[in-house]
Amino acid sequence: KAVPAKGFAKMSATGNFQAYDFQRHAVGDDEILIDIQYAGICHSDLHTAKGEWGAIDYPIVPGHEIAGRVSQVGKNVTKFKVGDFAGVGCMVNSCGTCEYCKKGEEQYCLKGNVGTYASKDYFHNDELTQGGYSNKIVLAENFAIKIPKNADMKKVAPLLCAGVTTYSPIVHKNVKAGDTIAVAGFGGLGHMAVQYAVKLGAKVTVFDITEDKRADALKMGAVKYVNVKDPAQLKGLDNTYRVIISTIPAKYDLTMYQKMLKLDGDLVILGFPAQKDLPSMTSGDILFGGRRKISGSLIGGIKETQEMLDYSVANNIYPQVEVIPATASAIDQAYTNVLDGKVRYRYVIDMQTIK
Numbered sequence: 001k002a003v004p005a006k007g008f009a010k011m012s013a014t015g016n017f018q019a020y021d022f023q024r025h026a027v028g029d030d031e032i033l034i035d036i037q038y039a040g041i042c043h044s045d046l047h048t049a050k051g052e053w054g055a056i057d058y059p060i061v062p063g064h065e066i067a068g069r070v071s072q073v074g075k076n077v078t079k080f081k082v083g084d085f086a087g088v089g090c091m092v093n094s095c096g097t098c099e100y101c102k103k104g105e106e107q108y109c110l111k112g113n114v115g116t117y118a119s120k121d122y123f124h125n126d127e128l129t130q131g132g133y134s135n136k137i138v139l140a141e142n143f144a145i146k147i148p149k150n151a152d153m154k155k156v157a158p159l160l161c162a163g164v165t166t167y168s169p170i171v172h173k174n175v176k177a178g179d180t181i182a183v184a185g186f187g188g189l190g191h192m193a194v195q196y197a198v199k200l201g202a203k204v205t206v207f208d209i210t211e212d213k214r215a216d217a218l219k220m221g222a223v224k225y226v227n228v229k230d231p232a233q234l235k236g237l238d239n240t241y242r243v244i245i246s247t248i249p250a251k252y253d254l255t256m257y258q259k260m261l262k263l264d265g266d267l268v269i270l271g272f273p274a275q276k277d278l279p280s281m282t283s284g285d286i287l288f289g290g291r292r293k294i295s296g297s298l299i300g301g302i303k304e305t306q307e308m309l310d311y312s313v314a315n316n317i318y319p320q321v322e323v324i325p326a327t328a329s330a331i332d333q334a335y336t337n338v339l340d341g342k343v344r345y346r347y348v349i350d351m352q353t354i355k
């Protein structure tokens with residue numbers, strides 16, 4: 001039977017969060033129920049909930065950085081037992097039969113994956129999915145990630161999106177010791193990208209729009225920090241980086257970063273600003289960029305997410321988090337702070353404190 005859940009939803013693009021009681025579908029034979037302990041606040045939650053990427057259906061319970069404990073399993077479940085720790089990222093299902101799903105690249109499912117929130121679940125009569133700012137979630141066991149017992153749960157949550165989204169291109173672009181690379185946007189995603197790249201031995205430059213994060217970036221192992229607001233700091237950087245990872249969620253100059261690539265270098269776009277702020281470039285910019293490559297990257301597949309999680313825990317690579325209580329006003333305040341550049345570096349809601 002259906003599972004009662006409590007959470008926090010926005011009822012419109014402009015409204016505040018409100019306490020929201022709703023139901024999760026019954027735990028199917030291949031599904032598990034997770035009692036959510038922690039849910040990270042990703043900038044994608046803000047973009048989506050405010051309709052910045054296009055109109056969505058309300059109510060919306062955001063949250064795709066979920067860590068918790070399994071409290072019920074369907075009869076065919078083999079990967080989890082009650083009491084195990086489990087995580088959920090940006091997807092709760094996918095077609096499972098297309099060429100990309102078969103390769104473990106469910107994020108590129110040809111039918112479209114079922115997103116953790118604001119998505120139509122085509123396995124459950126197109127019900128609107130609801131995310132992690134809630135106390136319970138039901139999903140296919142194949143889309144849940146195993147979390148080792150010794151992991152720090154509040155810091156594990158953001159790995160499920162910020163972790164894998166940065167780990168994936170770093171692995172795919174073969175970032176290695178001695179590489180000169182850059183990370184643009186030093187926030188939730190950016191500070192994970194820096195840690196993974198530094199761990200691999202790369203020389204990392206960080207770009208952001210403030211002086212306030214310089215010390216943190218250097219402490220995390222970056223060799224250089226550039227405040228793009230200061231033109232003097234941008235001098236002499238053309239033709240420098242083999243890989244640049246952009247996590248910028250606002251309007252910015254794409255060609256500036258393209259020019260900073262070495263020939264055959266890669267600019268990987270992770271940040272997805274509001275539609276009205278999307279940076280653009282012309283075919284002329286691309287042509288004169290020569291063999292400098294620009295591509296995007298979407299989260300990571302389930303197998304890769306598990307690999308990232310095991311790697312992060314084993315190497316003690318975690319986000320820096322600020323835990324907030326499970327109240328609507330605390331979430332509203334966190335959203336304001338993310339936009340004001342005040343978060344260090346990921347808010348995590350302690351869902352166990354929900355009333």
Ligand code: NDP
Nearest residue numbers: 043044185186187188189208249252270271272298299341
């Ligand atoms: P955060 O807000 O935590 O971090 C963004 C960082 O970029 C902040 O440090 C911000 O600075 C900085 N920034 C803003 N403008 C500029 C600029 N012009 N130049 C350099 N830095 C800038 O966001 P997240 O890390 O959570 O998410 C980043 C983006 O990635 C979002 O658009 C999100 O939707 C997207 N995303 C994409 C995914 C994918 O699969 N590709 C997955 C998850 C997220 P300040 O704080 O000072 O304002």
Ligand code: ZN
Nearest residue numbers: 042044161162
């Ligand atoms: Zn995210």
